[in-house]
Amino acid sequence: MTRRTLAGIAVAVPIAWAAGAAAQEASRDVTIVLPEQPGNLEPCGSIMTNVGQVISQNITESLTVIDPASGEPQPKLATSWERIDDLTWRFSLRENVSFQDGTPFDAQAVKFSIERMTGGTFTCNNIAKFGNAELTVTPVDSHTVEIKTDTPQPILPTLLSVAMVVSPATPADQAVNDPVGTGPYRLATFTPQTAVLERVEGYWNGTPEVAKATYVWRRESSIRAAMVETGEADLTPSIAIQDATNPDTDFAYLNSETTAIRFDTTLAPLDDVRVRKALNLAIDWEGLGGLFGDDVLRASQMVVPGINGHNPDLAPWPYDPEQAAQLIEEAEGDGVPVDTEITLYGRNGIYPNGNEALEAMVAMWQEAGLNVSLTMLDVVDWTRYMQKPFPEERGPNLVQIMHDNNKGDAAFTIPIFYRSDGLYSSLTDTALDAEIDRAMAATDAERTKAFQTIFAEVHDRVVSDAPMFHMIGYTRVGPRLDWRPSINTNSEIALADIRFKD
DSSP: OOOOOOTTOOOOOOGGGGGHHHHHHTSSEEEEEESSOOSOOOGGGTTSHHHHHHHBTTTBEESEEEOTTTOOEEESSEEEEEEEETTEEEEEEOSSOBOTTSOBOOHHHHHHHHHHHHSOSSOOTGGGGGTTOOEEEEEEETTEEEEEESSOOTTHHHHGGGOEEOOTTSOSSSOOSSOOOSSSEEEEEEOSSEEEEEEOTTOTTOOOSOOEEEEEEOSOHHHHHHHHHHTSOSEESOOOGGGOOOTTTEEEEEEEEEEEEEEOTTSTTTTSHHHHHHHHHTSOHHHHHTTTOTTOEEOSSSSOTTSBTOOTTOOOOOOOHHHHHHHHHHHHHTTOOTTSOEEEEEETTSSTTHHHHHHHHHHHHHHHTOOEEEEEEOHHHHHHHHSSSOOTTOOSEEEEEEEEOOSSBGGGTHHHHHSTTOTTOOOOOHHHHHHHHHHHHOOHHHHHHHHHHHHHHIIIIIOOEEEEEEEEEEEEEOTTEEOOOOTTTTTOOOGGGOEEOO
């Protein structure tokens, strides 16, 4: 892949940062620098990048994991599975596994974890990936469970890759910051400055090379890159294109992230589809793409090519400012209050050059005749606008989003964004709900076609978002590590996969 270097950018590196380099060379400890601090370390929120990159497959593990090459589910805490009937799956569980608190892993622990995820006593982002499916877990014996769903779920083993299994000692009715799982690392400390993970002796799947991992967070891409360059950190999973200047340490990869702007379709003037179409047409997409690299792909839908259900016939919205202005004028002529202020809520650190992209988009929307303003938020405040229940006082709004689907199937995307009860959905559309339910129960070519039809419906009729780009990731890896990014990097960084070169 090509990588562009922006000349003339100087980075001031404090001398003290270099002091840690020599000490790290002699250890098996690593430091990972992330763009933002996790709001919490609740396993039920592991689909959030800043949470999953710390805990997924490190502290907590799932029954299945997805092979990034094939998209197929592979064994993890479950060793095998079979479909008993349209509504029932049976899973055989791994034996001789314990949680980090010493509790044995068994069928009752799986039942507890899934019921905790689906109980609804606190917000669980991960359950949104199951759409509106209801799960009933029944232990058959100590290491066999049956999971029954109220509607057919032909890819349940795939869906369960986001269900983190936690110790039965975990509170069932509240989010936690001290997760206990079956993974190779336990949480030592979590403070506003760092999270520290320590290796678990006697882990069921062998002893990983990394003894301890310290996570720190720095918002500025240039600082993250400099920390790895000087040896203060070993790895940062996300840097901006202008900082990816070292071919020996910087790696570009097509990740599974799609960036977009979600529209709140419930409030005027965004309840008028002409205004929503104008928001797409008013953006100079080619110019905007320059912020993210030559290899970034324009998106027409919220899944990347290769995901089952991606519709290859959908064209991205073009740049047509004249048509955008005409649509706004038509809406205004029909009494739509197009001069009402619309707030765009962005998230600090969501992806490199994200703030700059939003500033450019706001300027283009204002030029088209819409009254859009920008408010940047940290992750905790941004989440209030991203997921239900939305703040009652929110007013007309747009939300900057980045969605990761590396699981191989559009079921991880469509219900959460487009079903009326989806955690991120602003829609109330019973006809679309029925289409989604049929697609979720379908298999093989019928499933693919149904998802493709839904993406076309969302693009052409519903217009509830502005798909931006399928992203290229840039990662900097220090010289001590034998590790490379993959399509999974934006959702997890498995410490057990890291090797040392010496």
